[in-house]
Amino acid sequence: MFIWWYKRMRNSKGFTIIEMVVVIVILGILAVTAAPRLLNLQPDARKATLDAFVGAFEAADSIAMSKAMAAGVEHSTTPTLIPGTNITVVQNQMDLDVKNIAEAMNVDGYNLFQLKLDPSKGTGFAVYLGDEKTPRELSRHECQIVIWRLKDNDHTGFVLKDTEIVKRYDGC
Numbered sequence: 001m002f003i004w005w006y007k008r009m010r011n012s013k014g015f016t017i018i019e020m021v022v023v024i025v026i027l028g029i030l031a032v033t034a035a036p037r038l039l040n041l042q043p044d045a046r047k048a049t050l051d052a053f054v055g056a057f058e059a060a061d062s063i064a065m066s067k068a069m070a071a072g073v074e075h076s077t078t079p080t081l082i083p084g085t086n087i088t089v090v091q092n093q094m095d096l097d098v099k100n101i102a103e104a105m106n107v108d109g110y111n112l113f114q115l116k117l118d119p120s121k122g123t124g125f126a127v128y129l130g131d132e133k134t135p136r137e138l139s140r141h142e143c144q145i146v147i148w149r150l151k152d153n154d155h156t157g158f159v160l161k162d163t164e165i166v167k168r169y170d171g172c
Contacts, residue, residue, distance in 0.1 A: 043172040046129055050145050053110055053127050054165055057147065060105035061163075064094045093163070096123040096149055113138055115148060122161075124148025142171025 067082050068074040068089040079088040079095045086103045088095040094104060098112045111132055115124040128144035138144070146166045 043169075046143055046172040047169050049109075049129060050127065050143075050167065050169075054145060054147075054167075056105050057101070060101075061094045064089060064104050065092065093149065096125055096147065096163075098125050101125065115146070117148070120151065122148055122150035142168050144168050 064082065064085075064087050065074060067085060067087070068080075071083045073080045073082060074089060074092050076090055079090045079097075081088050086100075088097070088100050094100065098114045101107065101112060109129070111128050111130070113126045113128070113133070113135075115126060116135070117124060124147055126138060126144050126146045128138065128141055130143075133141055146168065147163060149163050150161045152161055
């Protein structure tokens with residue numbers, strides 16, 4: 001059998017078009033089945049989308065505080081509305097209420113969940129992608145960002161601490 005093939009190939013000048021088409025079809029089938037497994041980019045896309053939210057949040061916070069400083073309400077000890085906006089600030093920081101965040105920036109495509117913290121301890125919210133979740137589902141969801149500010153009591157009242165951003169990307 002190999003002698004027949006050897007004699008045929010010795011007189012041959014190249015591959016036939018059918019042989020080339022068969023090889024291309026086989027390579028195409030391999031590419032279609034293997035590429036999605038090798039190039040799974042969805043987790044990276046989710047992480048990048050949540051990172052973009054953090055950047056937009058920080059920019060919105062800076063803009064809101066600039067407006068508060070221009071209006072002279074940045075040092076208020078209770079949530080105070082910035083004149084001409086629907087955004088509230090307290091102690092040199094934007095209030096971390098979900099409705100306030102939605103007023104300050106575009107949140108389309110993101111799900112925001114107000115954290116149920118004791119108001120005397122602080123405020124915060126979680127950001128995640130996908131379908132809406134119950135608090136129990138959200139506590140187990142490992143593809144989210146949690147943003148909060150804790151309060152610290154001192155002799156003059158309470159002082160807000162710096163904003164903490166926790167990225168939970170294990171389940172993306």
